Amino acid sequence: MDKLTVDVVCVGSGVGGCAAAATAAHAGASVLLVEKASLVGGVTAYSGGQVWIPGTRQQAELGITDTVEDGIAYLEELAGGWGDPERTANLVRAAKEALEYFEAEHGFAARVIKDLPDYYYPHFPHAAADGRYVEPEEIDLETLGELGPLLRRSPIGSSGGGLGKDGVDGSVGGRFVQMGEGLAAHFLHAAQRAGVEIWTRSPARELVIEDGRVTGVVVSRDGEDVVVAARKGVVLATGGYDWNPDLVHRFEGVLDAHGSAAPAGIEGDHLVMAAPAGAAISYQPASRNVMQVGFPTGIIDEDGHDLHSSYRAVNPHEIIVNRSGRRFANESFYPALSAAMQTLDGADHSLPNWPCWLVFDAAYLEVGAARAPSLELAVSGDTIAEVAEAAGIDPVALEETVTRYNAMCAEGRDSEWGRGEQPWSMELFTDSETTADHNPSLGPISRPPFYAARMSRVQFGIGSAGLSVNKDAQVTTYAGDPIEGLYAVGNSAGRDDLGAALQSGVANMRGLAYGYLAGRHAASR
CATH class of the missing domain: 3.50.50.60 (FAD/NAD(P)-binding domain)
Incomplete structure (x- = not known):
């Protein structure tokens, strides 16, 4: 040697x-x-x-x-x-x-x-x-x-x-x-x-x-x-350790629909090599992690992984919902989504906000096409109920959620989650700022066809x-x-x-x- x-x-x-x-x-x-x-x-x-x-x-x-x-x-x-x-x-x-x-x-x-x-x-x-x-x-x-x-x-x-x-x-x-x-x-x-x-x-x-x-x-x-x-x-x-499924499961609590925006080779080598030296591992609860949500890009890295990108719902005509058809966080601010993803329902021991879906309409494809997920990842329908049934989302609740969201769009304020009111998100991801009478992140989901795309958990x-x-x-x-x-x-x-x-x-x-x-x-x- x-x-x-x-x-x-x-x-x-x-x-x-x-x-x-x-x-x-x-x-x-x-x-x-x-x-x-x-x-x-x-x-x-x-x-x-x-x-x-x-x-x-x-x-x-x-x-x-x-x-x-x-x-x-x-x-x-x-x-x-x-x-x-x-x-x-x-x-x-x-x-x-x-x-x-x-x-x-x-x-x-x-x-x-x-x-x-x-x-x-x-x-x-x-x-x-x-x-x-x-x-x-x-x-x-x-x-x-x-x-x-x-x-x-x-x-x-x-x-x-x-x-x-x-x-x-x-x-x-x-x-x-x-x-x-x-x-x-x-x-x-x-x-x-x-x-x-x-x-x-x-x-x-x-x-x-x-x-x-x-x-x-x-x-x-x-x-x-x-x-x-x-x-x-x-x-x-x-x-x-993005590309080491065992470590992702162990430390991030993720079982399915996981991807990464990190390059190939990020596999936790430091943890493996340092263990025989007696190194301690420092750990923060997964509820406080920086994992985001997003979609595969179709770009394959040198190890054969489909690279993912993060997604923030900052454009009008889109929301993120759970299987119950409910919004659960400020979609435009990823720390809010990340924390909500890890919420555990003690009554039935489930993660009520995972999996989740991006729901949008035809109007969104005109204003957010550059950021839109591939439609190959989405199901579509002429009504919200059709989309919900195809995606496995509660159709009645999703219709109620969309109706309530559209009403807030007409008022110009997200009274449930404050979407579009976080200065960092709006400055970084939109071309116009939120004012007293204008919220660039809000716009109704009302023009068919409608779409729902299941999201992935994405590491960086x-x-x-x-x-x-x-x-x-x-x-x-x-x-x-x-x-x-x-x-x-x-x-x-x-x-x-x-x-x-x-x-x-x-x-x-x-x-x-x-x-x-x-x-x-x-x-x-």
Whole structure:
């Protein structure tokens, strides 16, 4: 078996792995980054590319008043007691420091996503109306040299999804990239510039453990196993476990109709490899997870999976209902739907809101065609009752629900669930804002034919479970002791630091911050 010795090995090429690699290499360590796929960029490349960080220079330059302390307070408000205040504060402060470090030392360029509020603005005192999301400036893939053609490309293009509103290149496969592709490219470039060696098609198989300390990793390369000794540490940045059905069932409580928007290879490798080292698993209740609802896209990845996309019912002429024919949450705001999906009816031990269906009419196909699920996934009929019967939904209740919804549309307000009144959703997914006399998310379901499409649960590389880490991103045991030589960053690190705090941009922030902390700590050992 071949052998190689370096200071630090980083496993995974998303923002967390690349941030750790670039930081350690810039501090003088010899670093190898291994990626199991033939493409680089990981889950980061498929993300929206936004990084949630309060109190940045970018905010100040736009005249937006904010502080790191206010951002920390906001996350603690969202956590509802499930988080660790000390680690929350450490993480947010590290994120700001990491942003400044990568700008100064690695040429990273970021800008504020203007006019985009926090998820829960204005409902929480420390929520911000604007300025906490930064995204990468566009980057020319030619700067990556031979890695440029290997960057994982998002199925929706480099400015899809609405997050790169000031961007210029929305084509799939364009030379200049931004959003998730841009974020991945910037940090890959940082790793390259720092002298990191990068291997693709090189899955990490197992950790080398000696006397309770992680001293390296076994990597498969060109059909042969290579023992890579790591003098200073191994950083696990492998994402979540979306494509491992056993782990999805165990930690997310999902049995059927499951899909993912994450790329191939996100299979929980970090959990499998760290278990023999005595690593603890940090777990948040599935009712507080970030799983969304959506539909298969028909795009097949390299492992044969049908990639899914999330869906938010923000257009008029559509609602989401359960088998009883009832709406059960604000369809335009995924945290509300996600929590409602996990509601357990203690009387009959059922999940009353799962499965669920998107119900819409012919008028919807005119205004929401770009986001509509394939009609091959839907049943149709000339009446609401016909559609309900075909889908397996209570027909009488669905007719009542549609009648009640249509009446609220005429009034211009969703008095049941407040749809269209969440500023984050409306700013991100519609072209017009909600005002006192106008709600762009409401419109009657009244023009036949009518449709119902059963929805899937959709993951994004973020799980309810991950490896327990301390403030330096060191993996810990159940006793709370750090495992020498082992780190976990990004979505491989458990979310108990922030607890129940659901907030867009936090996943990329955790990758950036923990990658920076892990790389710095490992290099100093």
